[in-house]
Amino acid sequence: MNCLTKLNGAARHNRSCLCIGLDPEPEKLPAGASVTDFCREIIGATYDLVCAYKPNIAFFEALGSSGWSVLKDVIEAVPRNIPVILDAKRGDIGNTARAYARAAFDELGADAVTVNPYLGRDSIEPFFEYRDKAVFVLCRTSNPGAADFQSIESNGKPLYQIVADKVETWNRYGNLGLVAGATQPSELKAIRDAHPTLPLLIPGVGAQGGSLELAVKYGSSGGGLAVISVSRQVIYASSGTDYSQAARAAALLLRDEINQYLAA
Amino acid sequence: MNCLTKLNGAARHNRSCLCIGLDPEPEKLPAGASVTDFCREIIGATYDLVCAYKPNIAFFEALGSSGWSVLKDVIEAVPRNIPVILDAKRGDIGNTARAYARAAFDELGADAVTVNPYLGRDSIEPFFEYRDKAVFVLCRTSNPGAADFQSIESNGKPLYQIVADKVETWNRYGNLGLVAGATQPSELKAIRDAHPTLPLLIPGVGAQGGSLELAVKYGSSGGGLAVISVSRQVIYASSGTDYSQAARAAALLLRDEINQYLAA
Numbered sequence: 234m235n236c237l238t239k240l241n242g243a244a245r246h247n248r249s250c251l252c253i254g255l256d257p258e259p260e261k262l263p264a265g266a267s268v269t270d271f272c273r274e275i276i277g278a279t280y281d282l283v284c285a286y287k288p289n290i291a292f293f294e295a296l297g298s299s300g301w302s303v304l305k306d307v308i309e310a311v312p313r314n315i316p317v318i319l320d321a322k323r324g325d326i327g328n329t330a331r332a333y334a335r336a337a338f339d340e341l342g343a344d345a346v347t348v349n350p351y352l353g354r355d356s357i358e359p360f361f362e363y364r365d366k367a368v369f370v371l372c373r374t375s376n377p378g379a380a381d382f383q384s385i386e387s388n389g390k391p392l393y394q395i396v397a398d399k400v401e402t403w404n405r406y407g408n409l410g411l412v413a414g415a416t417q418p419s420e421l422k423a424i425r426d427a428h429p430t431l432p433l434l435i436p437g438v439g440a441q442g443g444s445l446e447l448a449v450k451y452g453s454s455g456g457g458l459a460v461i462s463v464s465r466q467v468i469y470a471s472s473g474t475d476y477s478q479a480a481r482a483a484a485l486l487l488r489d490e491i492n493q494y495l496a497a
Numbered sequence: 498m499n500c501l502t503k504l505n506g507a508a509r510h511n512r513s514c515l516c517i518g519l520d521p522e523p524e525k526l527p528a529g530a531s532v533t534d535f536c537r538e539i540i541g542a543t544y545d546l547v548c549a550y551k552p553n554i555a556f557f558e559a560l561g562s563s564g565w566s567v568l569k570d571v572i573e574a575v576p577r578n579i580p581v582i583l584d585a586k587r588g589d590i591g592n593t594a595r596a597y598a599r600a601a602f603d604e605l606g607a608d609a610v611t612v613n614p615y616l617g618r619d620s621i622e623p624f625f626e627y628r629d630k631a632v633f634v635l636c637r638t639s640n641p642g643a644a645d646f647q648s649i650e651s652n653g654k655p656l657y658q659i660v661a662d663k664v665e666t667w668n669r670y671g672n673l674g675l676v677a678g679a680t681q682p683s684e685l686k687a688i689r690d691a692h693p694t695l696p697l698l699i700p701g702v703g704a705q706g707g708s709l710e711l712a713v714k715y716g717s718s719g720g721g722l723a724v725i726s727v728s729r730q731v732i733y734a735s736s737g738t739d740y741s742q743a744a745r746a747a748a749l750l751l752r753d754e755i756n757q758y759l760a761a
């Protein structure tokens with residue numbers, strides 16, 4: 234099954250555009266909880282409230298040699314009807330990109346991956362040639378430094394729009410999407426206006442301060458799916474042993490708030 | 498010791514600007530050789546001929562759960578006076594970049610890392626704040642798709658030059674360098690002319706077709722170090738069991754050819 238079909242299916246089934254980012258930092262976990270147990274409990278408590286999970290590989294690499302198998306265990310704990318978007322932001326030349334794609338899709342079993350566009354088409358193609366997988370290309374990111382390069386203009390068009398336009402032309406298998414942060418709503422709107430049907434992965438609400446209302450409003454106009462990704466606000470909703478119940482409560486609130494904005 | 502001091506020291510000691518890229522692909526190894534043994538033997542046969550080794554993390558990730566410890570073993574096999582540049586091309590928002598930096602420097606023990614500039618300053622800062630480490634920022638890459646975005650112009654200046662200029666302004670600890678491919682010599686020359694002293698990591702000769710002579714000529718003008726990175730041409734010099742001797746012979750030829758061009 235095409236990953237975007239699965240993503241849309243999970244969104245419909247759970248009436249949810251919420252994606253939970255799994256960014257486990259050992260120093261933030263409740264005493265005694267392992268990363269694997271922590272993530273599994275979060276998944277177990279929220280899988281009927283989300284359209285996807287997004288583990289960020291950096292937090293697993295930071296665990297050292299056990300990180301890879303912990304990440305694999307976490308991915309395997311996700312129910313199979315819920316897609317796993319591996320937040321990897323990879324980008325390298327052709328033969329290396331193929332190795333990264335093998336790692337993400339064949340070794341880890343992710344359904345989708347985030348990639349960085351700086352190296353151009355041949356750095357992304359080895360990922361989107363997995364036609365049953367999806368690839369979200371960084372377009373306008375949510376961090377303060379994003380404007381350093383993404384907002385430089387060429388012939389009146391900012392780089393992030395040039396990236397979005399190229400991604401649309403590369404989308405021959407219909408499995409590409411964009412990452413567009415919620416922290417710059419006007420830029421999110423411009424991306425959605427220019428590309429009404431591409432799925433958007435939208436980080437930046439919650440701890441990063443982006444407006445959830447504007448993220449939903451601008452992200453969902455045009456008919457393309459808007460996947461709202463929230464990490465810290467959900468997974469660290471409580472620092473106590475009740476973290477999974479607290480995560481469920483936070484996810485429920487977010488899902489319902491998103492649905493309210495969608496209905497508005 | 499600052500990593501760039503170590504890099505310059507190794508270059509002087511071995512009279513070499515050659516960096517060997519360690520990109521082990523299991524299907525290309527001689528029958529029976531493990532990735533660890535293959536890399537260790539290459540290192541053992543060449544460490545007096547190089548200024549650095551550059552393992553690309555993608556090829557280790559593609560091994561699955563054993564990849565991380567294989568990579569760590571390979572890094573530990575490098576003599577301590579030779580720096581290890583981890584080719585990771587990472588780039589993510591602040592808290593995630595910190596996790597990647599911890600993984601590269603604290604967990605794996607690399608001396609330097611390559612990073613992707615698309616997310617801007619706060620995605621790179623967590624790496625260069627390790628003041629005894631070095632950070633090579635992708636500027637003009639060696640692959641065919643590089644021009645897709647790196648060559649778009651803003652006010653007459655291509656993106657890769659805008660990136661190079663920013664990196665120079667961020668270089669307050671003197672531990673930054675640039676990645677500039679050999680496949681576009683005129684762009685390599687433009688980068689070096691604008692930034693005479695920044696160390697350059699130059700991939701793209703050998704299997705990718707860039708001219709070694711021009712890479713050395715343009716890369717070394719101005720006084721900044723030019724690190725010429727070659728992978729496949731050295732590590733796969735023979736597909737037989739004599740691969741380490743063949744790698745040594747290839748590395749020796751390359752080192753001497755580089756030195757001839759430097760003397761010219």
